[in-house]
Amino acid sequence: MKPTKSFFKPIGIALLLATIFSCSTVAQTPDTAITVHIDLNKTGQVIENIGASGCWFSEGIGKYWPAEKKEAIARLLFSKQKDKLGNPLGIGLSAWRFNIGAGTAEQGDSSGIKDFRRRSECFLSPNGNYDWNKQAGYQFFLKKAHDYGVETLIAFSNSPPIQFTRNGLGYKTEKDFTSNLKADAYSAYANFLAKVISHFDSEGLHFSYISPVNEPQWDWSRPYMQGDQEGTAWKNDEIYHVVNELNGVLNKEKLNTKILISEAGMLNYLYSGSGNSTNQIQRFFGTNSSLSVKALNHVPPTIAGHSYFTETTDSAMVATRSQLADTAKKYGVNFWQSEYSMLADGFKEGSNGDRSAIDCALFLAKVIHSDLTDGNATAWQFWNAYEPGSADFNTRYYLIALNPKPDFKDGEFTVTKNLWALGHYSLFVRPGMVRVLTGTAPATQSKILVSAWKGANNKLVIVAVNRGTTDTKVNLDLKNATKKYKTLSTYLTNRDKSVNMQASQNKYTPGVLLPARSISTFVLD
Template structure:
């Protein structure tokens, strides 16, 4: 026996000891998942959520969460080692002159009298709990802090109210007796960013609208694409003058179709506002992200949640309800694969409630991570910022696949089994620049279903033909991580 053959035999024996099949493969329907890293798509910025409208205070113990459990929730949300490693936090830029109920404080609660009068900014170092939470998140590895205003302060708007719609004074078609407040609003937003940075939290992205098609009873502001473009041009110059390293986003439309409808206005004219944007943002409520927006910029699904369904924290699949984990696994995967998003944000990360509007429910001093949380974690933990989505194809109609190649060379393949039976799966990974195959002889599967939460299973060994033979359980999400 030659030395090279002996070395290969020893390698296979050791690999066989370390690797095993996921589960048995008897009498199961079969499918093939093919991954090709030579075909690349969008760059990943990450997944995340918000703690706006005083939900940050829920995590900081407002309703009895103990210091030890506060740290545990923060670890679950933002630590890569201990939790999901969420990369994006969306903080609300307040417009209220009080903090009653769940209102978010303004840094300029009282009108200076006119848009040309010296503003009187105030900073409490707390920002409805969002500032200390952002610091805790950044200490755990947060990559992106997104400051997003739901509304300008009421005195800057046509209806003189932060609530119930209204437009920013001075944008196309909207005039106020008090004057044009576009520059004052841009200064206001930039000052909020400066307060954060001066006190130790780096803001990377800035947005100025939230669901501008909807005149909500809470903070909000109406706008079409042309009106948003008017303000973006002012904001871009203001940021440049302040010498801030700050990306502009727009416009957090209430649905993907609503955001698409705003694109023409952002792209019109000799000085198109789109050129000043880094990310185009949209929500999933009125319409889901199932196609790419008409832009060359990165896109984020920046808010979506189950706001109306029954409380289903521990259900991955039962009746395919709106709050179930399998539904949200499909939502995330479709957003990345069909809409080419670079970021995906659920509405709230954690809050004290028994609803599905959060990923983690806090009940006094009890922590209840939902299956939605574990579904998002299976993407966030293994498709890291800077990763590229790569080609992934499934031969079975009820097996949905996505794949991402990280900057460290690891490849994460998510397989969603939407069927009522397990599948015997052949996973084939073709690697660009790696001799056409993986350097590792194993992939490690992580499983979430009704009985498992991001559970690491026994590694799966490379077959002689260079593929991995494994089983994906019924109604489950499995992420295969390889190097």
């Protein structure tokens, strides 16, 4: 969870002046249908994973909720299977983010974190002993992710363990934008993270990535953030320090987990800014930078950032991601969008009233589309898989809406349209698939967003979002296909509560229909 107020300054006049919105190459034909040109020889980035986080609320669900409920939630998130009619049973996430707690749960009310559900246990006790029975609920979902074959498991930390922090708390209380980690505890923190990785390796649960720093730019001492969750700021040199220490420990312990940096709180911090944790692509991957991590063998050429607060307008959204993509390409770096939910008010799109579930799902799909096609993201991860809230309106923070009992030891859950919106990408755009370029067009000319993805044997996946209020005919103009497509499987989500990635299969024809206010995935084989 992140700041719930839009307190950030405008990103810059250049972003506000940007007017080009990436969607698909479209052309109005005499019969008013839209033609989408897809050249299979023109490709973009290779997808590494599409996933979500199970922070905070995993503990109560996984530890206490009845087996049939938590098993059903796991199936919705991780299953790649379909029912007898071909309808997906889940969204087949290919990444799962596991929160390594700091020990605020053991502190109880003295932790300063008001909501007990957002306090996290720590595997390491202040006396130096490890208890691997801690975070039992989190571990339930981690094991389920593994059992369902989720390809990439990611461990992340919002705060070092409380015994290593300057103030003995799991969040920063001083407004100085520096780390809460004690100056003499960098080695201890790195050894703690390595110990966690090593333990789970021994359990057959391998973390492909460890993320030691989260949203280093935020002032965690702000009144409406303080006591909200675990968290701390980090300066770039402090990030380098902890990454360098961790790289050394991973080598010493012969662990092959990669280090993910830097989980920037907004995307523009990755390539611009004037603070102590900005311009992070240049600082961490610049050849002549004193903070370059390029020589650290556990740090891949990957930078991670969060898409919060950069989607207020279509033009700003595209400009931010396009500039990020250009900078990442210049420095030879892959970009991961590693955390997003609709924290800012951009999802309202000018409306003063409640936004319906399909409104939120369409906005989410628009952000995913832009991150992938404008930002060239090689990975995309949602925050948070489940949280308490309505499944019908303003579903901005979660994929699954929880209605828990006060003690959080039981409750009910409802699937939102957001789950299926993400599923249109996660279930079908699998690791190793490559994006097929489909061009660009001004946003004012079309509410249609199309991305295309090529897999093994030239299998083609097309995700199409119709944000408009009318049904739209689309002609698929495929060029340089090396096979003749015979079948067209369609998966549809719209405002109808019973239509959630509803499947149908037909003989392939180039003409398809995009119903109003809907998301469709087409699989050509």
